[in-house]
Amino acid sequence: MKTVVSARDIEELIRNGGDADSVPADAILTPSARDLLRDLETEGRGKPQPAAAAKAASAPGTTKPQPPAKPLTSKNPKPELEAFFNSPYCRDLKQQLVEIGRRLWERAYVDGNGGNLAIRVGDDLALCTPTLVSKGFMKPEDMCLVDFEGNQLLGSKKRTSEILMHLQMMKQQPKDLASVHCHPPYATAFAVAGVLPPTCMIPEYEVFCAVALAPYRTPGTPEMGKLVGDLVDKHNTILMANHGVVTWSHNNLEEAYWRTEIVEAYCRTLMVAAQLGKPMNTFSSGQLQDLLKIKQNLGFVDPRYGLRECELCDNDEWRPGVTCAVPGAPDGPAPAGPDPEAEAVVQAVTDQILAKMQK
Ligand SMILES: [Zn+2]
Numbered sequence: 001m002k003t004v005v006s007a008r009d010i011e012e013l014i015r016n017g018g019d020a021d022s023v024p025a026d027a028i029l030t031p032s033a034r035d036l037l038r039d040l041e042t043e044g045r046g047k048p049q050p051a052a053a054a055k056a057a058s059a060p061g062t063t064k065p066q067p068p069a070k071p072l073t074s075k076n077p078k079p080e081l082e083a084f085f086n087s088p089y090c091r092d093l094k095q096q097l098v099e100i101g102r103r104l105w106e107r108a109y110v111d112g113n114g115g116n117l118a119i120r121v122g123d124d125l126a127l128c129t130p131t132l133v134s135k136g137f138m139k140p141e142d143m144c145l146v147d148f149e150g151n152q153l154l155g156s157k158k159r160t161s162e163i164l165m166h167l168q169m170m171k172q173q174p175k176d177l178a179s180v181h182c183h184p185p186y187a188t189a190f191a192v193a194g195v196l197p198p199t200c201m202i203p204e205y206e207v208f209c210a211v212a213l214a215p216y217r218t219p220g221t222p223e224m225g226k227l228v229g230d231l232v233d234k235h236n237t238i239l240m241a242n243h244g245v246v247t248w249s250h251n252n253l254e255e256a257y258w259r260t261e262i263v264e265a266y267c268r269t270l271m272v273a274a275q276l277g278k279p280m281n282t283f284s285s286g287q288l289q290d291l292l293k294i295k296q297n298l299g300f301v302d303p304r305y306g307l308r309e310c311e312l313c314d315n316d317e318w319r320p321g322v323t324c325a326v327p328g329a330p331d332g333p334a335p336a337g338p339d340p341e342a343e344a345v346v347q348a349v350t351d352q353i354l355a356k357m358q359k
Contacts, residue, residue, distance in 0.1 A: 007032035008063065010040075015065075015088050065089040072122035074147035084121075085145050085154045093119050093127055093253075094140035100257045101129060104182050105136025109260060114244075115182035118166035119253055124148035126167060130157035135182075161220035165246065168222075168229030175250035175301075176232060180257050183244035186267035187260075191239035197267055200282040205266040206291040209237040209247075209259055210302040216241040234303040237263050250299060274344040279351055285309040 005027045010020055020040045023029075029037065065088035072084055084090055097117050104110045115135045118128040129135065130142045144155030148167050152159045162181060170176045190197055196213050199206065212235040217224035228238050228246060237247045237259050247259035273280050283291070289309050295302055 004028045004030065005033050006030045007036045009033070010036050014040075015091075065092050067121075072125055074122075074124050074151075074153065078153075081125075081145065081153055090121070090127065091140060093121065094143045096253050097127065097129055097143055098138050098140055100180065100253055101135035101138045103257065104180070104260075105134060107184070107261070107264075109182040109184040109264065110135045111183060115180075116160035116162045116166070117178070117180055117253065118163060118170070119178045120170050120176065121145070125153075126163070126170065128163050128166065129160050130155070131160045133157065162224075164220065164222055165225040165228050168225035169232045169246070169248055172229040173232040173248065176248040177250055178253035178256045179246060179248040180253065180260050181244060181246040182260060184260060184264035186271060187239060187245045187264045188243070189271075190267050191244065192242050194241055196239070197263075197270060198280075198282075200288055201273075201280055202266055202269065203291055204262050206283075206288065207295045207298070208262045208300065209266070210235045210300065211237045211239060211263060213239045213241060216243065219243060232301075234301050236301055239263075271344075274348040280348060 003024060005023055007030065010023065010033055013022070014020065020037060023037070067089050068084060068087075072081065074081075076084075097119065100117055101110075101115070104115055109115065113132045113134055116129045116131075117135075118126045121127050124147055126146055126148070128144050128146055129138060130144055133142055142155075142157045144157060144159035145153045146159050146163055146167070147153060148171060150159070150164050150167055165181065166179045169179055187197075191213065194213065196211060197205075212231040214224075214227045214231055217227060224240075228240065231238050232248060236249070236256075237245065239245055245260060245263060247256045247263070249255035249259070270280075286309055292302060292304055296305055
């Protein structure tokens with residue numbers, strides 16, 4: 001009798017190290033199995049390739065590998081940690097780290113071996129990227145398992161030196177499931193200038209990001225981790241003075257990455273808008289309130305919840321332009337000469353405030 005083979009069967013076969021070539025030639029293939037085999041053929045005739053396996057894992061009609069029924073801790077016996085580390089579930093997370101690393105590199109959000117990623121995988125466990133590897137060229141087997149003190153438990157490559165920051169964030173913010181740190185040029189420019197981007201100009205930024213600025217400390221030190229960790233209660237996007245950006249998500253790694261894209265696009269747009277010689281238009285406090293409602297429904301943090309409409313405007317901290325006057329980090333390096341673009345942004349927004357006041 002002919003066997004019926006589904007995409008899930010093939011996915012299972014590959015996950016167990018099998019070869020798609022071993023599917024009987026006379027088997028009846030479901031439509032999704034046929035699609036999957038075609039994809040596998042394109043990527044290298046049925047050999048168990050990471051990209052194909054990842055695609056298999058997300059093929060429609062297939063189930064994603066599930067996390068352990070009971071969350072692991074660093075106290076679990078080593079064989080249990082190893083079994084988890086080599087499980088299909090963990091393999092899927094490693095593949096996500098590879099994929100997001102590739103996107104960071106392709107968008108020039110990281111340079112050299114810069115940037116790092118972490119995913120919470122247990123009560124006091126995180127999976128993270130290795131040090132001294134370009135984020136654009138990582139492999140799943142490069143990933144490291146660490147406890148919440150930063151001790152490396154598994155993985156052949158050495159863990160990122162900046163893991164302490166990710167761990168501080170996860171400790172201080174129980175909802176932090178995954179975090180992304182990188183050096184995207186426009187957002188980092190604001191961080192170097194010590195300028196918190198003015199708000200109320202683009203909906204995605206208001207809904208997805210809640211931005212704060214952390215003072216400079218040497219990357220990888222516990223002090224740096226603490227300063228960032230102190231901000232994640234009500235902020236999900238932290239500009240790190242003279243360094244870069246770190247974002248977190250309570251849903252998944254990709255959403256943390258989206259925040260990076262959104263804050264970077266926003267900062268870039270502000271820089272361009274500042275050159276048009278026109279005052280920038282902003283939302284009314286009512287319009288902002290509508291966006292904050294959407295944000296709250298999505299479960300995203302923001303320090304502005306509960307403020308009345310008039311407070312949203314009266315509160316200096318939220319007034320576009322006023323926030324731009326925030327001086328550089330008090331303990332940061334001595335400010336360099338003024339940055340013309342950052343100055344242009346400050347100038348444009350200041351003009352706007354003055355114009356409003358004269359109305
Ligand atoms: Zn960095």
